[in-house]
Amino acid sequence: MKKTWWWTLSVVLFAAVAMAAGKVYNFKGGVKTRATEGITKQQLVPTSASGLLFTWTYTFVYYLDDRSSGMIQFSLFRAGGPLYQRNFVHFSYAPDQGGERVYRKDLIPSDQRTWQDNPPKLTMGKHYWQGFYPDFDLHLDYGDVKADLHYHCLTPGWRPGEGPTHYGTPDGAWYDLITVIPWAEVSGTITLPGKTLQVHGHGYSDHNTQTEVITSQFTHISALRSFGDDYAIHFLDYVAPANLGSTRTTWILVMKKGQILYATDDYQLKESDLKQDPRRGTSYPTRIEVTINKPECKLSGVVKGLRLVEVMDVLDEMPGWVKPIVTTFASIPIFVRQQADVDWHLQMPGIDSTFTNRGILEVCTIK
Numbered sequence: 001m002k003k004t005w006w007w008t009l010s011v012v013l014f015a016a017v018a019m020a021a022g023k024v025y026n027f028k029g030g031v032k033t034r035a036t037e038g039i040t041k042q043q044l045v046p047t048s049a050s051g052l053l054f055t056w057t058y059t060f061v062y063y064l065d066d067r068s069s070g071m072i073q074f075s076l077f078r079a080g081g082p083l084y085q086r087n088f089v090h091f092s093y094a095p096d097q098g099g100e101r102v103y104r105k106d107l108i109p110s111d112q113r114t115w116q117d118n119p120p121k122l123t124m125g126k127h128y129w130q131g132f133y134p135d136f137d138l139h140l141d142y143g144d145v146k147a148d149l150h151y152h153c154l155t156p157g158w159r160p161g162e163g164p165t166h167y168g169t170p171d172g173a174w175y176d177l178i179t180v181i182p183w184a185e186v187s188g189t190i191t192l193p194g195k196t197l198q199v200h201g202h203g204y205s206d207h208n209t210q211t212e213v214i215t216s217q218f219t220h221i222s223a224l225r226s227f228g229d230d231y232a233i234h235f236l237d238y239v240a241p242a243n244l245g246s247t248r249t250t251w252i253l254v255m256k257k258g259q260i261l262y263a264t265d266d267y268q269l270k271e272s273d274l275k276q277d278p279r280r281g282t283s284y285p286t287r288i289e290v291t292i293n294k295p296e297c298k299l300s301g302v303v304k305g306l307r308l309v310e311v312m313d314v315l316d317e318m319p320g321w322v323k324p325i326v327t328t329f330a331s332i333p334i335f336v337r338q339q340a341d342v343d344w345h346l347q348m349p350g351i352d353s354t355f356t357n358r359g360i361l362e363v364c365t366i367k
Helices: 005-016 320-329
Strands: 023-025 053-064 069-079 084-094 102-108 113-116 121-124 127-132 135-141 146-153 165-168 174-192 195-210 220-227 231-239 248-256 259-264 268-276 283-294 297-313 333-348 351-366
Touching: 053 146, 053 174, 053 220, 053 351, 069 333, 084 297, 135 174, 146 195, 174 231, 174 248, 195 220, 220 283, 220 333, 231 333, 231 351, 248 297, 259 283, 259 297, 283 333, 283 351, 297 351
Parallel strands: none
Antiparallel strands: 023 165, 053 069, 053 195, 069 084, 084 102, 113 121, 121 127, 127 135, 135 146, 146 174, 165 174, 174 195, 220 231, 220 351, 231 248, 248 259, 268 283, 283 297, 297 333, 333 351
16 A cells, blocks of 8 residues: 555654653553452443543464564544544464565455444454454455464453553553453464465554553563463563663563463563664563562563564655655654574472463664
8 A cells, every 4th residue: 555644744743742751650550360250241342432642453373383473553543633544454464484574455445344343343444353252253354465363262361450540640642452352273274475375373452542652652562472382471661761660561471271370460571682683673582581589479580682674764654755854853663573482491389380472572672
């Protein structure tokens, strides 16, 4: 699809709105295991847009047995209240080695976005996701690229808190997250130009909603989705700007097939072994040490980035003439995704296990 002026508008809006000094009020109720609560159908419903800035996204990650991977996103972006609204469906597929990353994006008219309650179903143009526990289905159709994927949940849904994180004041701009599918078996077909693949692997999905601009929300993100035969361990770590105290909004989730074992925001990350993206010179870690040291759970892990999978840079979506202006006056998020192996040692009552998971490490910085 042709690159358009609204990408420039989006970045300018992100850069122009500055958060006043204050605090981060993290997820209401705190990060807890919530092992048996699950997620209701009502919690999957898209939140109605409100305020000057509003976004939501349903993200589906897949990591396949052959180490290829990708991401699917159904997104709404609204700025200036009802004056400016866009709906997107993104799809990416990155082969393990020796092939080009495939990426497609559709801009969907608002009258082609619909929600169905029972079963839950979000339709955007020719694309949709639908279902409820334990089974969800996705259909993407870009003509030359298609996907039909089935996510069979291996754990219940989970959320890190009972309510959103607020920025600046207790009732300020907010960000909320529901981990719709913490861990799933993924199967189906992906059609690429000239071939159709039968695929199998693991998957993850979350749904975020926010009224805060991302460049005011964080200066650095690190996120891991790691899967194995018996265990899956994921984390998400946002570091706020200095005017918000560089506070972490974070969680780590430890799962054994069939159940969520443990969740907390009290853990440590240590990033090292930096490399640079050759196009923009963005630094990203290729090693992260992870530690939980609690009486009820002791976890140590070493995340090893193996190969650069994809770089998502807003500049890539802009006309050439505007790039020098944006890089001079705007802050731009750059997402770097790597294939990763993770060596874990987990100790909990009745568990003392050492294992290696595989998955995707994602880092985002503001440049």
